[in-house]
Amino acid sequence: MTDLSVFYKLDADIAWEPTDPGVKRKVMAYNDQLMIVKVAFETGAVGTLHAHRHLQLSYIESGSFEVEIAGHKKVLRTGDVFSVPSQAIHGVVCKAEGVLIDVFNPMREDFLPR
Template sequence: MFVNSYPEVPADEGVTRQVLSENSDLMVVAFRFQAEGAEGKLHRHIHVQSTYVESGSFRFSINGSEFVVGPGDSFVIPSNAEHGCVCLSPGTLIDTFAPRRDDFL
């Protein structure tokens, strides 16, 4: 049986990141936002990203388009799209990356 042994680490102010599972083709990561106003700063990467909102609410920006998401919502962020979010109420995002984000290991 596999047991997750990856630690929870600081990501941005008020945000932690924990790798839940990974191999070279795919990675699943939990981002936990502790407070309203915590941000996932605008950034881009080569990985395709799928985001699932486990809890909380967030305002996302993808290539300049903004939208609000809450529990149960999910969406895909294309490769190299500039994106980020602001926490509207504390919660957790589950992000999947293809291929794996080696910079998170």
């Protein structure tokens, strides 16, 4: 018998959760060490500058974003990736409607339903 506990729901089965104006997210899968989250932005929406203890990698699935990490800014587009060190102040401004795929280590407990 196959252990299906390593497979997760399809994207269509997971509801979007609004976060900030023009921003919504879906927690796609997680365990104690990793979490993967899909975040959709409308053009002009802002991922406010913030910091957290987690390591973060973000893949730009679609769109264009001005990404700021530790005071450095760069415009990134579909297919680009950025890395956020633990405790680095970072955020984004969506230049063209798009989606980020964020991976966190360890998982973000604050993203789980209460």
